[in-house]
Amino acid sequence: MIAYVSIGLLGLLTLSIPVGIVLFILGIGIDQFFTPFPLLRGLGNLVWSSSNSATLIAIPFFVLLGEILVRSGIAERTYAALDKWISWLPGGLIHANIATATMFSATSGSSVATSATVATVAMPQAERLGYDPKLFSGAIAAGGTLGIMIPPSINLIVYGFLTQTSIPQLFLAGLVPGIALALAFILVTVLICMVRPDLGGETRSFPLGKMIRALLDLVPILLLFAVIIGTIYKGWATPTEAASVGVAGAFAIALAMGGVNLRMMRDSLTGTVKITSMIMLVVIGASFLNFTLSSAGLGAQLRGFLEGLGLGPLGTILVVVLIYIVLGFFIETLSLMVVTIPIIVPLVVAQGFDPIWFGILMIVLIEMALITPPVGLNLYVVQGARRSGSMTDVMLGAVPFVVVMLLMSALLIAFPQIALWLPSVL
Amino acid sequence: ENLNVVGSWSSLPLHQQYEAPFWSETLPEASGGDIEVALTTHDQMGLGVGDVYRLLGQGVYDVAMTVADYAVADAPELEGLDVPLVATDASTAREMVEAARPMVDDIYADRFNSKVLAIAPYPPQVVFCNAEIGSLEDLEGLKVRASGRMTAKFLEALGAEGINVAFSEVPGALQKGVVDCAVTGAGSGYSAGWWEVSTHLMPIPLGGWDSVVTAMNMDKWNSLDAEMQELIQTQIKTEFEDPAWESAQDALVNDIACLTGNGECPYGDARDMTLVEASETDIANAEEILISEVLPEWSERAGDDWAQRWNASVGEVVGVQIAQ
Amino acid sequence: MTAERFLAFLRRLNTGVAILVGIGLLGCAAFVLLDIVLRQVGTSFGGTDEISGYVMAVATSWGMAFTLLELGHVRIDLLRTRLPSRGRAAMDLFSMLILAVVVTLIAWQCWPVLANSLRNGSTANTPLETPLAWVQTPWLLGWVWFALVSWATLFAAAILVLRGEFDKSEAAIGAFAETETLQ
Numbered sequence: 001m002i003a004y005v006s007i008g009l010l011g012l013l014t015l016s017i018p019v020g021i022v023l024f025i026l027g028i029g030i031d032q033f034f035t036p037f038p039l040l041r042g043l044g045n046l047v048w049s050s051s052n053s054a055t056l057i058a059i060p061f062f063v064l065l066g067e068i069l070v071r072s073g074i075a076e077r078t079y080a081a082l083d084k085w086i087s088w089l090p091g092g093l094i095h096a097n098i099a100t101a102t103m104f105s106a107t108s109g110s111s112v113a114t115s116a117t118v119a120t121v122a123m124p125q126a127e128r129l130g131y132d133p134k135l136f137s138g139a140i141a142a143g144g145t146l147g148i149m150i151p152p153s154i155n156l157i158v159y160g161f162l163t164q165t166s167i168p169q170l171f172l173a174g175l176v177p178g179i180a181l182a183l184a185f186i187l188v189t190v191l192i193c194m195v196r197p198d199l200g201g202e203t204r205s206f207p208l209g210k211m212i213r214a215l216l217d218l219v220p221i222l223l224l225f226a227v228i229i230g231t232i233y234k235g236w237a238t239p240t241e242a243a244s245v246g247v248a249g250a251f252a253i254a255l256a257m258g259g260v261n262l263r264m265m266r267d268s269l270t271g272t273v274k275i276t277s278m279i280m281l282v283v284i285g286a287s288f289l290n291f292t293l294s295s296a297g298l299g300a301q302l303r304g305f306l307e308g309l310g311l312g313p314l315g316t317i318l319v320v321v322l323i324y325i326v327l328g329f330f331i332e333t334l335s336l337m338v339v340t341i342p343i344i345v346p347l348v349v350a351q352g353f354d355p356i357w358f359g360i361l362m363i364v365l366i367e368m369a370l371i372t373p374p375v376g377l378n379l380y381v382v383q384g385a386r387r388s389g390s391m392t393d394v395m396l397g398a399v400p401f402v403v404v405m406l407l408m409s410a411l412l413i414a415f416p417q418i419a420l421w422l423p424s425v426l
Numbered sequence: 427e428n429l430n431v432v433g434s435w436s437s438l439p440l441h442q443q444y445e446a447p448f449w450s451e452t453l454p455e456a457s458g459g460d461i462e463v464a465l466t467t468h469d470q471m472g473l474g475v476g477d478v479y480r481l482l483g484q485g486v487y488d489v490a491m492t493v494a495d496y497a498v499a500d501a502p503e504l505e506g507l508d509v510p511l512v513a514t515d516a517s518t519a520r521e522m523v524e525a526a527r528p529m530v531d532d533i534y535a536d537r538f539n540s541k542v543l544a545i546a547p548y549p550p551q552v553v554f555c556n557a558e559i560g561s562l563e564d565l566e567g568l569k570v571r572a573s574g575r576m577t578a579k580f581l582e583a584l585g586a587e588g589i590n591v592a593f594s595e596v597p598g599a600l601q602k603g604v605v606d607c608a609v610t611g612a613g614s615g616y617s618a619g620w621w622e623v624s625t626h627l628m629p630i631p632l633g634g635w636d637s638v639v640t641a642m643n644m645d646k647w648n649s650l651d652a653e654m655q656e657l658i659q660t661q662i663k664t665e666f667e668d669p670a671w672e673s674a675q676d677a678l679v680n681d682i683a684c685l686t687g688n689g690e691c692p693y694g695d696a697r698d699m700t701l702v703e704a705s706e707t708d709i710a711n712a713e714e715i716l717i718s719e720v721l722p723e724w725s726e727r728a729g730d731d732w733a734q735r736w737n738a739s740v741g742e743v744v745g746v747q748i749a750q
Numbered sequence: 751m752t753a754e755r756f757l758a759f760l761r762r763l764n765t766g767v768a769i770l771v772g773i774g775l776l777g778c779a780a781f782v783l784l785d786i787v788l789r790q791v792g793t794s795f796g797g798t799d800e801i802s803g804y805v806m807a808v809a810t811s812w813g814m815a816f817t818l819l820e821l822g823h824v825r826i827d828l829l830r831t832r833l834p835s836r837g838r839a840a841m842d843l844f845s846m847l848i849l850a851v852v853v854t855l856i857a858w859q860c861w862p863v864l865a866n867s868l869r870n871g872s873t874a875n876t877p878l879e880t881p882l883a884w885v886q887t888p889w890l891l892g893w894v895w896f897a898l899v900s901w902a903t904l905f906a907a908a909i910l911v912l913r914g915e916f917d918k919s920e921a922a923i924g925a926f927a928e929t930e931t932l933q
């Protein structure tokens with residue numbers, strides 16, 4: 001059955017059948033070939049109960065929030081402001097890419113949306129100022145991945161939903177690793193550009209007056225982050241409800257800055273619907289597949305197999321990390337999460353690991369999957385925003401950041417407190 | 427005979443201590459190898475809790491068990507199995523469930539095309555508060571997290587405000603004051619660390635006993651020969667239902683000891699929540715509200731026939747009659 | 751009507767649907783927000799959770815067809831990009847056919863859920879006692895709509911491919927929209 005699922009998954013994906021549909025087909029196949037029970041009769045109920053969810057409505061809310069920020073021009077101003085503050089470092093504007101991505105991560109729940117936002121505003125600059133495209137675009141792709149680590153995060157909401165762990169705790173746990181990753185990205189860029197100055201553009205400095213004035217443009221995003229996170233931790237609302245506060249906040253800011261018009265609202269709403277249904281087809285497909293897999297006893301089989309190896313806790317974690325790295329090359333990340341969580345998390349928790357800590361470790365690995373070829377959505381997004389050049393540039397440019405993420409996973413395994421400290425003190 | 431069995435919450439003691447051993451060892455052995463069981467649980471399958479018996483009736487699996495309260499969306503008359511507060515100890519709760527058994531049999535046959543095999547209790551659903559309370563009346567005006575329709579209606583009748591919060595978010599919600607109180611099994615509250623974020627414990631079954639019904643698809647049941655049916659029925663009664671009930675009262679006493687420090691805690695460190703005993707006036711007031719508001723509403727939802735049957739069976743046992 | 755104009759019509763129609771769905775989501779956000787504010791002053795609508803769940807289920811199912819026409823459902827195009835336009839068109843048609851079949855099956859299997867709720871007169875296990883049929887009917891219709899739009903799109907795209915108009919078929923059922931914001 002394991003062979004059937006793996007081969008079927010890869011084969012059908014290669015045929016470029018939509019991912020969500022592939023998951024349904026695999027589930028139907030398991031029903032037909034591996035169990036005598038009429039599992040198909042459960043399909044409708046699973047479609048209903050996996051979409052009738054007050055937790056998951058945070059997804060369209062956070063997407064809408066991001067759409068409003070991009071379409072009202074707030075993103076551009078943020079980028080210009082960060083450029084004034086951080087481009088004196090070796091690597092120049094590349095740091096503005098990472099910093100903008102980090103700030104947008106604090107309001108966006110998605111990595112692809114974050115990198116799309118930054119790519120849209122940054123790419124024209126790269127061409128104008130003559131940057132080496134590799135490191136410049138690699139930094140956007142990598143910086144964008146922080147969208148799912150720094151709260152809010154759609155992927156952490158899905159993780160909390162599937163594993164019954166507390167979403168606010170997960171959000172808190174992601175904050176320190178997220179900021180550490182951002183700093184590490186900046187550090188590695190500085191190091192690379194000190195060794196190979198030709199990879200970064202010229203460093204830029206601005207008069208102090210301009211810098212101070214630019215700070216004003218950072219206020220909206222910081223305010224929005226404070227409102228969303230504040231609402232959750234003040235106890236005014238659940239994470240899902242806080243998403244609606246975020247929508248209202250983004251809308252108010254866009255209004256105040258004069259960025260609201262009918263066309264922009266229309267595009268934001270349809271954009272939200274498109275992304276929500278895209279995510280939900282995968283989530284629903286995965287819950288049906290999971291239902292058939294556990295009915296057919298795959299979870300138990302896999303658990304038996306891994307327990308039979310007698311690896312112990314550390315060995316198990318290393319095997320799990322390896323599984324995610326390998327699968328991460330080929331599988332779209334949200335699908336990767338929803339398909340593996342029901343099988344892997346119980347196993348890891350049974351070995352005595354903290355489910356919140358593991359959620360954060362998984363997010364680092366998922367971030368890595370977003371920028372490793374051949375299937376790395378962020379790479380495609382950044383390449384899409386470039387008008388010329390080959391995909392290989394972006395892939396090569398992302399390599400240093402993949403190394404940083406590998407180191408981060410190792411650090412998380414060695415020092416779980418990086419993730420667990422903040423939730424334990426707040 | 428191969429049986430595909432779907433158990434209740436995999437993390438709770440009822441599954442780990444009673445369901446899992448019974449279905450994976452006791453019954454197959456007692457059948458001399460005639461019965462083979464594949465066991466999973468509804469949470470591992472990712473099923474919506476309201477779907478468990480729906481799918482059982484459609485033959486998606488052979489045997490299923492979950493909290494009867496989860497299925498009241500499809501069968502409002504089933505709410506009568508687990509009325510809050512009327513049974514304050516395990517032996518009364520068992521008498522109540524046994525009195526209700528013929529009704530439950532009919533409901534499962536009609537609504538879910540299945541045969542009831544056993545009804546076992548989760549520990550009673552008690553009240554954790556992060557607020558100073560001294561009696562049931564103090565819940566008035568407080569925000570309370572409850573699950574299940576009758577409990578929510580009962581809280582409304584008490585003047586409390588029902589708030590919906592997922593189980594995993596309850597500790598945060600209690601700490602931040604999103605809710606003042608929450609209702610769950612004493613043992614679950616102990617192991618999920620609710621004592622860290624709440625101060626007062628009122629060990630009365632405000633959420634009822636959350637009876638877990640084990641049922642088999644009716645077509646499957648009818649396909650078994652009489653001998654096999656007999657074997658399953660006796661085994662499940664003596665090896666699963668009886669032991670589960672026997673431990674229920676002890677479990678409650680132990681759980682309360684663990685949470686409040688009044689007595690020995692066999693599971694780990696005892697905590698120091700304030701124990702709030704419900705007074706007799708409390709209970710009397712609660713029954714008054716049940717009789718005057720909550721149960722008559724239920725009889726409207728379920729139909730008068732069911733209220734009459736309830737009066738004649740469960741009502742007799744617990745000494746409560748719904749006005750007709 | 752030519753296949754091309756038919757596709758344009760489908761797209762306009764679904765954009766309208768998506769705007770309605772979007773407004774529904776926006777309304778739900780406003781409703782939740784109002785409830786948060788009300789809670790601060792000590793009262794509440796109650797049941798915002800339950801209603802958000804229904805909105806999510808209905809929004810999801812009715813948004814599916816729009817996402818399809820916007821080429822939003824994620825596909826992996828490793829092999830596909832390496833093929834000439836004729837091969838790409840064949841893969842797109844095949845993938846579209848599979849999608850239409852599977853979505854039809856989903857819509858078909860969703861009917862018993864509603865039928866069951868109708869037969870039992872099921873009401874939500876909450877104080878609101880929402881009759882489930884009220885919310886499951888629009889939900890089911892969304893999936894039926896998705897199935898219908900899938901077959902219509904497949905049909906129109908097949909005509910384009912048969913006529914050898916691969917660019918146009920790629921625009922209708924290709925793998926990615928032109929580098930718009932993904933997820």
Ligand code: NA
Nearest residue numbers: 105108147152
């Ligand atoms: Na984020």
Ligand code: NA
Nearest residue numbers: 328369372375
């Ligand atoms: Na990848």
